[in-house]
Amino acid sequence: MSRGFRPPAPPRLLLGYGIVVAGLAALPWFTELTVYSHNLMTLAFLSIAGALAWNWMGGFLGQVSFGHAAMFGVGGFVAARILLAGPVPAPLAWLAGGLAAGVFALGAHPTLRLRGPYFSIATIGMGEATRLLFTYWEDFTGGSSGLSLPIQTDMKHHLYWWGLGLVALVAAASWLIRHSALGLQLLAIKADVDAAADLGVSATFYQDLVFALSGAVVGVTGGMWASYFSFIEPNDMFGFDRSIAFVLMAVIGGVGTVLGPLLGAVVFVLLRQYLLASYPQLYLGLYGLLLIFIILFEPLGLTGLWLRLWRRLPWARAEA
Amino acid sequence: MAILETRALSKQFGGLRAVDRVDLVLEPGQILGVIGPNGAGKTTLFSLIAGSQAPSSGEVLLDGRRVDGKPAYKLVRAGVVRTHQIVRPFPNLSVAENVAVGAMHAAGRAHGPVRDRAVEVLEFVGLAERARAMPGTLTLAGRKRLELARALATAPRVLLLDEVIAGLNPSEAQALAALIRRIRDERGVSIIMIEHVMPAVMSLSDRVLVLDQGRMIAEGSPEEVVRNQAVVDAYLGESHRKASA
Ligand SMILES: Nc1ncnc2c1ncn2[C@@H]1O[C@H](COP(=O)(O)OP(=O)(O)OP(=O)(O)O)[C@@H](O)[C@H]1O
Numbered sequence A: 001m002s003r004g005f006r007p008p009a010p011p012r013l014l015l016g017y018g019i020v021v022a023g024l025a026a027l028p029w030f031t032e033l034t035v036y037s038h039n040l041m042t043l044a045f046l047s048i049a050g051a052l053a054w055n056w057m058g059g060f061l062g063q064v065s066f067g068h069a070a071m072f073g074v075g076g077f078v079a080a081r082i083l084l085a086g087p088v089p090a091p092l093a094w095l096a097g098g099l100a101a102g103v104f105a106l107g108a109h110p111t112l113r114l115r116g117p118y119f120s121i122a123t124i125g126m127g128e129a130t131r132l133l134f135t136y137w138e139d140f141t142g143g144s145s146g147l148s149l150p151i152q153t154d155m156k157h158h159l160y161w162w163g164l165g166l167v168a169l170v171a172a173a174s175w176l177i178r179h180s181a182l183g184l185q186l187l188a189i190k191a192d193v194d195a196a197a198d199l200g201v202s203a204t205f206y207q208d209l210v211f212a213l214s215g216a217v218v219g220v221t222g223g224m225w226a227s228y229f230s231f232i233e234p235n236d237m238f239g240f241d242r243s244i245a246f247v248l249m250a251v252i253g254g255v256g257t258v259l260g261p262l263l264g265a266v267v268f269v270l271l272r273q274y275l276l277a278s279y280p281q282l283y284l285g286l287y288g289l290l291l292i293f294i295i296l297f298e299p300l301g302l303t304g305l306w307l308r309l310w311r312r313l314p315w316a317r318a319e320a
Numbered sequence B: 001m002a003i004l005e006t007r008a009l010s011k012q013f014g015g016l017r018a019v020d021r022v023d024l025v026l027e028p029g030q031i032l033g034v035i036g037p038n039g040a041g042k043t044t045l046f047s048l049i050a051g052s053q054a055p056s057s058g059e060v061l062l063d064g065r066r067v068d069g070k071p072a073y074k075l076v077r078a079g080v081v082r083t084h085q086i087v088r089p090f091p092n093l094s095v096a097e098n099v100a101v102g103a104m105h106a107a108g109r110a111h112g113p114v115r116d117r118a119v120e121v122l123e124f125v126g127l128a129e130r131a132r133a134m135p136g137t138l139t140l141a142g143r144k145r146l147e148l149a150r151a152l153a154t155a156p157r158v159l160l161l162d163e164v165i166a167g168l169n170p171s172e173a174q175a176l177a178a179l180i181r182r183i184r185d186e187r188g189v190s191i192i193m194i195e196h197v198m199p200a201v202m203s204l205s206d207r208v209l210v211l212d213q214g215r216m217i218a219e220g221s222p223e224e225v226v227r228n229q230a231v232v233d234a235y236l237g238e239s240h241r242k243a244s245a
């Protein structure tokens, strides 16, 4: 493997990106998507965007957060409150939710001195504390009876394109971050935080920055989620299994790779749909097993598997 | 005025005084050699100067202004950078990317895009051909050059080199010694250099400082220091004194 630095986006990659995004945008007009698959894809888009953004923190920077549900919930409830307060265009409310979630993520600043498992454990605590706080803050979240949003006709249908647009943005941002000066510094911090500091990299600044950016994107997906279901409830929005889901999606697809989390999110959403229908009691346990298998045998997840297969193909061998 | 100075700089680890009231002076454009037995506190002294660790007491002055207690990344921006005795490349970044990380923080002292400066430094240290390789594929000599290149890319005014020559074969050692001299002569960088390889210390250093158990036991020109009885007793041994006499 060899890499220089900051290569321009190769034309083939740009073309592929354009075709996939345009194809997905046109899909509902060309094929008769059932409402079920239309909706499933919408939810998949939200998951993909969240998983990609989680990966900026967990993959590029190497700080594995088990608390991202906090930003999802904050984004969702802030957006919901704004939509309940008056006639505001939904996208503005989502954006405000994202902003609030990004600022909220900065509250994790004290935990950023912790690294590795210590950081992860701290984020579990922060996530759960946030969940309890918002569950008890009934004036804002409606407590355990939740909030119902004003119904907007066609919102659920249109969210397909909003979700797709968000994925397109976040995927492009992931590629750009990974191939920019920012990305290099994140990877340096991940590899050796002290050696990075000895070269002038301010680890805490970049950690704050990336946690805020990642939290903001997850917050936007929370707002879209609220609009999609027209009803949200703190125990669900801030739920620990949601935090786990971000980790799982990234791990399944390939932590730290640019597009792995996208793949992982697709697989995760499909698997969940199937498992929830067939084995509702077992499904979390099955995810646990999957996680252990991946970490033991293929730490780069599906991306790693793909690379392995690719190298075995005759033309790849001829090239090497 | 000295470019870098320490005053009674000390570091306590539990009951151990790893660095004990060290007063060091580095004049602009000088190479100051630091020698001493294993565990003398040489690396710890670097950590204190470079901000990797906070001193227990004492002062570090850069251009006469106190910088002790500042974090490492701020000292890099102020112009002080260190290398590591055991090289610490980022294994997930290419050689060029490793150097680019350093080049991003040459605040105000370097011009042009990060990429050009990284390439320039890679050429200077002789790693241009390996720019796209991963650090794990370099020889030890290559990794030592990479460690040096990353630090150099920050466009330092004071460069702290921790045993960059030790462990190399004689021809590699000579090449690296020549490189260190060029860094001072061509770039005007002031250098403090920890080294066990005495021929390199003797030929490169303007002055030499000897540490033993955290304390400065001698300071002077290379010739003065190797004749000093305390230094011979603590570090060099009798055979060296006879050989160099
Ligand atoms: N973080 C630390 N905590 C406790 N003790 C330490 C720490 N770092 C260094 N020491 C101790 O301080 C003393 C000085 O160590 P240091 O690494 O500075 O020596 P050195 O002169 O660089 O030795 P060498 O020539 O082997 O590199 C040693 O006794 C070492 O064990």
Ligand SMILES: [Mg+2]
Binding pocket: B042, B043, B044, B085
């Ligand atoms: Mg040492």
